[in-house]
Amino acid sequence: MPEGHSVHRIARQFDRNFVGRTVTASSPQGRFAEGAAVISGRTVTSVRAVGKQMFLEFDDDIWLRVHLGMYGAWDFAGEILVDPTIASANGRMGQTNQRGTTLEDEPILDSAGENSLTSIGAPRRTRVHVRMSEQTTGLPDEGAEWPPPIVGQVRLRLLTDVTCADLRGPTACELLTPDEVSAVIAKLGPDPLVDDVQEGEERFVSVVRRKPTSIALLLMDPSVVSGIGNVYRAELLFRARLNPHTPGRDVPEEVVRELWRDWVRLLSIGVETGQMMTMDGLGPDAYRKAMAHRDDRHWVYHRAGLPCRVCGTAIVVEELATRKLYWCPTCQA
CATH class of the missing domain: 1.10.8.50 (Helicase, Ruva Protein; domain 3)
Structure with a gap:
């Protein structure tokens, strides 16, 4: 099960890459189709992580609650701005657990999946394309398919012009009101x-x-x-x-x-x-x-x-x- 450190890292990725941007949301799997329709076209305004739960706020006071549970993970693709407060496994700043880096030092990668190459959460093999650096601009790599193809059972896809986040296998994925968010957090x-x-x-x-x-x-x-x-x-x-x-x-x-x-x-x-x-x-x-x-x-x-x-x-x-x-x-x- 992804533990608290992973969820805070996910929240920081969303803060860097999605907050302040309008998203297109979909549920390729179909299990979150109604919720995705509500948030599609809205702007992400803030993100919070508490323990093993993440809360993503959209305009009009709509919140998305995600609990990864035993098997959930977020896969990121496209242009990823790295949070400079997160170091790589070798102590250098800027590298997270997606593939690719501009760092000169070779990063230490964990084959067991705890520091997965392409996703944050439960370890899994994935085929999504990811390009990472501390400062990236423009569209994904020339020649890469965009948006990236759907791989596996994607509960929720959040897409900006240049960044994609796919959610797979969560225990919880639901929309809440501000009062409902406060009630969930109060129990933690x-x-x-x-x-x-x-x-x-x-x-x-x-x-x-x-x-x-x-x-x-x-x-x-x-x-x-x-x-x-x-x-x-x-x-x-x-x-x-x-x-x-x-x-x-x-x-x-x-x-x-x-x-x-x-x-x-x-x-x-x-x-x-x-x-x-x-x-x-x-x-x-x-x-x-x-x-x-x-x-x-x-x-x-x-x-x-x-x-x-x-x-x-x-x-x-x-x-x-x-x-x-x-x-x-x-x-x-």
């Missing part, structure tokens, strides 16, 4: 990139410390905290050396606070690089290797049966509320 836990960080910490600590629910389940509850998915959940708990089955109310307050502060750090890294880098203190070679291969950048996630990087104990995996939970039974005893 704090997001470090949206809410005041200190206020968010207090909200998070207050909720966790009164819940009998296990901390592993609380971290995945969007009403408790926004944006944390299976990968970040496992890594945060290991970094805190915290048994995932500990009831929230039994976790020491300072540990809960450190969980929040660690989430603030890891989310920022994820947005900047496009990858869920959760290991610290790596040298240049180890860092490049970790950025290129998911198995080299996590402490416990996806490492069932492999030795713990700290103590050597085999990492275990178990089912918890239908999701896989990875942890070290020694370091997190």
Whole structure:
């Protein structure tokens, strides 16, 4: 499932490439035909990301809510203006996870799909054409078909004169009023990139410390905290050396606070690089290797049966509320 860092990166792409522009909207798949007809011909006026949900505002107070869920992704094609606040995986600015770059340094690309070459969201193979640079002008590459051909089940296509965004496989894609948007956001836990960080910490600590629910389940509850998915959940708990089955109310307050502060750090890294880098203190070679291969950048996630990087104990995996939970039974005893 795409986690919070991916959705914030998507929002920044929309801010750079769609806000202030009129779009033609369609639903090639047909499942969002009525909604697409409402927003087609309207101007995108703003975009917000909160946790795993994105809200795109159009004129006349019409909002599009998209929740990618397990399988959703946005594919971008055409001329893409890169958000200069987002770095590439090798630490340079301007490269996001679409194909193509004007950077001189060779970018680090992740074949596992977390930092997908052509889309943001769930990993998938795609054939859309993308050209990227920090400053691009004019129409897509000469000779490229425009608009790009429809590939697969596209729920929603948003098209400007030079940029195309295709949405596939979302859990939610719906139009809302401003009041409905406010109601959805009000139900979400704090997001470090949206809410005041200190206020968010207090909200998070207050909720966790009164819940009998296990901390592993609380971290995945969007009403408790926004944006944390299976990968970040496992890594945060290991970094805190915290048994995932500990009831929230039994976790020491300072540990809960450190969980929040660690989430603030890891989310920022994820947005900047496009990858869920959760290991610290790596040298240049180890860092490049970790950025290129998911198995080299996590402490416990996806490492069932492999030795713990700290103590050597085999990492275990178990089912918890239908999701896989990875942890070290020694370091997190």
